[in-house]
Amino acid sequence: MREVKLSLFGFGNVGRAAARVLLSKEAFFREKYLLKFRVVSISDTSGTVWLPEGIDLREALMVKENFGKLSSWTNDYEVYNFTPEEAVREVDADIVVDVTNDKNAYKWHLAALRDGKGIVTSNKPPLAFHYSDLIGEAEKRDLPYLFEATVMAGTPIITLLREGILADSIEGMEAVLNATTTFILSQMEMGQDFERALKTAQRLGIAERDPSGDVLGIDAGYKATILHCLAFHPITFDDITVKGIAEVTLGEVRRARERGRTIRLVATVEKGKVVVEPREVPLGSPLTVESHENIAVIRTDLLGELVIRGAGAGLKETASGVVSDIVKASLSLGGA
């Protein structure tokens, strides 16, 4: 049995879903991998709860869900007012888990790596803007830097590209990487215009209150950038072309339908060229997934066409990727 110390950054929906998986599957991880996780710190925007002996996750979830912030939790635990950089430096942990949306997180990812800590992240901008620096630093120090949940939630496309098909040269990929836009486009097919479809998505919790990240194609663009870095060579989000779905009209959707086609926000990833844009795809094409699913169609020299399809969003689906990486990072760290 090996105990692994985790430092959790972010305690929103995804962070709590990951905590719930760690809690509810404790016996599974112990039996299957001989691993025991000790969460030594949890940070949200209100502060950092830090206890080297390990935080009671059940209580942490209760406090966060009842009071909305960790800083309310003052009876048993010290709450520190750290910046993420300070928390990374102060807290002794084996693995830093980033489930925040912090756009500048690459700074404290680098700090953590330099401090000898492995990284597991579901946060996309660090990789979409600093892939080369982050992976370079991790490789130099022989530390895990894992990011399964950044693309297609827990559907293991990152594992597939990083650890599988190692003899193949990838020729290109086409992928539907954002579930919210698929939902909106599906609603438009049923006759709602963009504004109404977006409101429906927001009402159902599928789109966020500020939907721009999804609707403008930024989220899919981050993901496509990461796929390019893995399949070809490092680039940044600034190097790619992104057009969202905000200008797709009901007329366009209807005309596509009349031709036996449908519109999806498709990411095309080729060597040195990434384009994310609404595109007409034939109705029988694998790219016409349902809204909760993502898909990637990968073309390679030896295999021809390879398809992976699965959940592209959702809390436990994203936690699946985060916790799978926590297990993988733990197994890779320092012997048995």
Place this chain on the structure above:
Amino acid sequence: MREVKLSLFGFGNVGRAAARVLLSKEAFFREKYLLKFRVVSISDTSGTVWLPEGIDLREALMVKENFGKLSSWTNDYEVYNFTPEEAVREVDADIVVDVTNDKNAYKWHLAALRDGKGIVTSNKPPLAFHYSDLIGEAEKRDLPYLFEATVMAGTPIITLLREGILADSIEGMEAVLNATTTFILSQMEMGQDFERALKTAQRLGIAERDPSGDVLGIDAGYKATILHCLAFHPITFDDITVKGIAEVTLGEVRRARERGRTIRLVATVEKGKVVVEPREVPLGSPLTVESHENIAVIRTDLLGELVIRGAGAGLKETASGVVSDIVKASLSLGGA
């Protein structure tokens, strides 16, 4: 740059396809992985060619293709009359690559592991009958035992299950794992009876001269057994239920079609229970793949449904899995 010594067992279609990938992508492996492969021995049923300085693969391919057997190659190379056990013992190699159909290969796999050699195999019976012994021995000695090409050719379902979705508990899988039976069933849908469809498959080189392994469901059964070992716990081929397609009649195929269904040889893999049998599947179902493709639909607690689809047969497609494993084994062996 690291040089890795390979000992190749089997120089039939798959072995030669793997040799061709090693040859034609030499620069790719050197640049991408800093790996250089030196094939120190090649064995076919006629003998073992052994040269510690490295065999010229181009020449080896020429000899085999022109003379049908390696033992004809006597001008530059010594040809030894080793049993596989002797070859494993005599030849100094880092990785033993088994692309034979030797049903008793588990014996020399174990011998190789005990001798400190890693294994890459596309040969199914060793795993379908001795999974527990082989994986146990490899883990005990911290050696790679890799078998991507045993299931779905190079389509990376083994990587996906062994190295991805580590936090998920698998609930079950349904898979179409044999391309030959899919081809025959598709021909039957077009009106050929089983015997004629089989002859067509044989004429096109899709079915072997002795087609029993495919037609009786044994090949799919081996693969389903291996998937069960990975997803749940080790079992053997003797523990599963297999029914082939030899008794499927034209009438059954026609009646299925009338109900909007089609017949496929489906493997159902659940905890402690594996069944391979012809089953009616709805026409829109993911299981209605085309004949060159295989598919697996995996259900898990966190992700829900996860689908991987890709080549299930073919020479370069199988070589993709074999050589990917050679790269992976090489990267895992002894530092950088």
